[in-house]
Amino acid sequence: MHIPDGLIPFPQFIIYWLFILPPLYLSLRWARQEMDEMKTPLLAVLAAGIFAIQAINLPIGMGTSGHMVGAVLAAIILGSPYAGMLLLTLVLVVQAFVFYDGGITTLGANIFNMGLVSCWSGYYTYRWLEGKLGTVSASFAGAWLGLVLSAITATLQIFLAGAFPLLEALVVMVTFHAVIGLIGEGFITATVVKFILVSRPDIMNLEQRKPISKKALFTAAAVVLVLAVAAPYIASTNPDGLEQAMVIMMGEEKIETTLGTSMQYSPPMPDYSIPGLGRAGEVLSIAAGTILVLAAGLMFMKFAGKNRVVTPGSGEDASSTGDGNNRKSNSSSSNNISSSSESKSKSKSKSKSNTDENGNDNIWVSEDRDWGTPYIIETRDLTHIYQSGSTKALNGINFSVKPGERVVLLGANGAGKSTLFKHLNGILRSTSGQVLVKGQPITKSNINDVRRTVGVVFQNPDDQIFSPTVAQDVAFGPMNLGLSPDKVERRVKQALEMVRLIGYEDRAPHHLSGGEKKRVAIAGILAMKPEVLVLDEPTNGLDPGSAARLMHLIMEMNQKLGITMILATHEVDLVPEFAQRVCVMSAGTFIGEGTPMEIFSRTDLIAKTHLRLPVVAQLMEQLKKDELDVALKLTIDGARDEILRVAGRRN
Amino acid sequence: MHITLYDIERESYKESLLHRMDGRIKMLMTLVIIIYVVSLPRLDIVTIERLGILWLYLVALIIVAGLNPVYAAARIAITLPFGLGVSILQPFIRQPFITEFNVLYKLGLGISVTAEGLLFGSVLFAKFMVCVTAVVLLSSTTQMRDMVASARRLGLPSELTLLFSMMIRYLFVFWGMLRRIRTAQKTRCFNIWNKNVPRRWILEQIGYSISSLFLRSYEQGERTYYSMLCRAYSADSQICVVTQKVGASDYMMFSVTLILIGLVQFCI
Known part of the structure; x- marks a missing residue:
């Protein structure tokens, strides 16, 4: 939440605007000169990214959350406070005009505290500490201090506007921001910097940075301090609305108000003055207050730097051993969805935990199938209407899958396949109708079990993979299930083995090929030991070799482990080899269902869905037209046998 | 109710007298009011x-x-809490710029409600309310790209115009990206309040997703920049050209607003 319009009176907001315009001009000039002349588009795109990042809420504790500002982060990574200032200005303007987060007249004040004060103080703190603490810790400190100073500035601004007494407001604002700054600004900034150093060190380009002189550093610090203190003060002598400010300037001290009492306006400073020094005393008292808070902040940071984890690898295990017991007990009970009778759930959890303890991956899908229905997944009249549109993305879908089955959903782009998939593990909630997993409707209480049972691999692996290393990414799911560290490790190894990616554990996902990324994404789901694997366009964008290898893997998982496979595709050539059953979707409904042979014999159906016959089938059709007496075959082997038969070389 | 970028966009694509108005006039009107x-x-x-x-x-x-x-009520309600909080506290606070206070009620513990504080709080709240409503009206009747184009024609430097128009273009891309990343995380049971895993690990995961979003936006920026170069982009390139003319109805709306402000100022 930034300062809204109306809080800061007229003369003051103009002063803030005047103060931010020169640095803003310099930022633009910097963008032009330093960044390859016209690399400014990059900044705009990055600003959009930071805007999205600001929408992510971070858990702080006791149900509260905060979010990061990102200005110091941008300054550190792009190597100049100008970058942070420019990016944040873009973000704040869009926030003000589109979302009204922060006012329009107060934009100057908001850019002043978050762009100017925060970026310069944060960036130069980072540069100052870089040599002493290392890049990552220094960025933590810089970002944190930037946020706290920005909070102090904002408090001063609100105080000078007359809305709050200074000391009380400072205590509240500084404490609050010092705490959320540890996580929102400090921790996240350090994490991102670490991440960038690993995957794209060329962006930060640390070697090429010019050293900054101490003189420049102190000058910058002095300028920031003077600005933060002096600017609002100048404007605060006539604090009220334009009309009354002018009256006061013309020398009338008292103003009649409609309350019937006379009221005396006075600049807000005198209460906090050092006696006997006049105006200088007021300024000094504010400066002293600022420095005190700063010192307290630095002390806090030193303390925090010792205990909080800032540098990679330090104190990582300390936090994880404590919860060990808690997590173990939780993991064993997290496997059942249907717990209709106590004894049953007991026996099931036993068999599950045996699997886990021994690391035996042969038992994958539980033998217990007493769900009251033969289907592992079932949808009943499932209908979905997206909020934004009025058309039905799904319209009365009845889709059921038996355990161990291989089903293909065939349909053109926009037929509703991806929407259906998001229902199968409860990501979307249906407008009407039901989804049953193992005979149970999806509810809030079993949602995690449903997501463990039904693993969905999305089309674009980049959406799924976000960790700095392959192993960490695959561990993401098992960690969420609350498994102990050694179990997680075993699951990761198992999953990577299955997708043939052993040896890739420490690679950055960033450097993988498309096919490898896809396999990492599948491993990430496999590590949760799903009983159903849902794959959305798995071969999309892969070269034929990688696609074939991937399909082979999927078949293997189905046959060896008994994982139920549901696959969406519009690559018809894949279907005959893979599918036991095909469902054809068009405009949110099922328009056909059957074996691949049944489906591909119905030419009307194929034409309707903007698909085509598999090439083998096309060949057979062609041969038929050439009056050769062949039956329709879909697979290469089948076609070969049929042609050899007709040629008289086989029976 | 949860308001997203998409909701705002949907409203701004509607058809009405206000939606048809020239963007410049709408922006000026909003500025004048604020x-x-x-x-x-x-x-x-x-x-x-x-x-x-x-x-x-x-x-x-x-x-x-x-x-x-x-939608309009929800947007106002979402924006208001900070302003509301500030206003509600005012009756209990001794504002530094007022020297005499008339106490209305004493609540004990040294807390009292003052007439001046109450008045100041109410005026602040009324100011927030009008400003929020004005911006909700502007942003729901003007498409974002029109706002940028109008700002350009009102004298925003061309470099900033370029930055804003590109930012808006990619806002939706990253908004969607963020949504997909979150969906993919939900699929693997990620929940920031999950008590089974160490909090620090949760924070790290959020850190990683922010990092990858940051990196992806940076790389998107690079790709966009190169593709712009391929199409002969230069620092002097003009990106947006809009030639809507200010019509009679625009002048009328603007004058009505100005006259209303004049009446409000001098007749009350």
């Missing part, structure tokens, strides 16, 4: 009456524009 509101004295009961009339005028415009009332 600046007038901010310039009003904050310890004057008349201010509340003036703001009340302006607010009713804006609500009428929202109705004329055919905006979804639930």
